[in-house]
Amino acid sequence: MNDEPINLSKFVEIKEDVEFMTEKHRKDYLNRMAGKSVGNKKESARKGEKKIPRSLFIKLMLAAMAGAAAALAGQKVIQSGSRALNLNNAIKYMNDVKFKEYFERLGLEYSTEDFLMWSKVNIPSDNLAIMQNLIDFLIEDGFTETEAWYAISASFGNDGLSLVANLYGKDNIEDFLVSNGYFHKREDGTKKASAVSLGNYCEDGYANNVYNLMERQENEEKGKGL
């Protein structure tokens, strides 16, 4: 990449409290990653260079790092794992101290490591008041309202779509995703948004947020003369 190096390692960590792959699944996954499923030992590959949005690069980098971490740890659900890792680490990166204050305001004991587990256990999808508090907190830190809802929803995996649907109405959220290009095509050619569509939307929005956070941090450091 012909640009300044991007250090994203702070956004990725190996979590151990996840379901693990079967040995066969892990072996297949690793073989594919290493190229053993290709057959030929050497691959003639045409090289080129292209320009892409920085947010796409960050998205792919984060997903790859999460995938690598998952492969090392043997995590079972790679995609959901990457979203959880991304959100968890984004929140940690955004401001640990502020989140502690937020939890204390709610009268809750704060634990960075257990945040994601806490949110899954303690934020039922029908308790939108608590969700709204979390959303407000993310908005305070620079997320737009839509981005914040989608970011939080992403941590709920397949429940994300129904969670957001509770707030906006199912038809609206599906329309929103479809109109923004996040959909699957049914066999009859009609377009259908799903939790996967939502996840893809979240990942794109998340990459943009990471980029914004990095820019803000860089500007703050420049302002301090670092």
Add this chain to the structure above:
Amino acid sequence: MVSVDYYIIDNKIYLVLNKKEFNGSTYVYLANEMDSADMIVRKLIDEDTLKMLDSKEELMNVLALFIK
């Protein structure tokens, strides 16, 4: 926008995310631009030739370097 190197492998565009040196070899970390879950690692032989990794241990070593 950023400029990124890519390789066309199996008719798919894989963007170069990073390169790392390990045991005297250069490894490239590639991601399918259309599928963020499709990430592969290859040893760089020359600019137009990539090689699959020889063992699971080799892959584990270079994956650990990638997320370090």
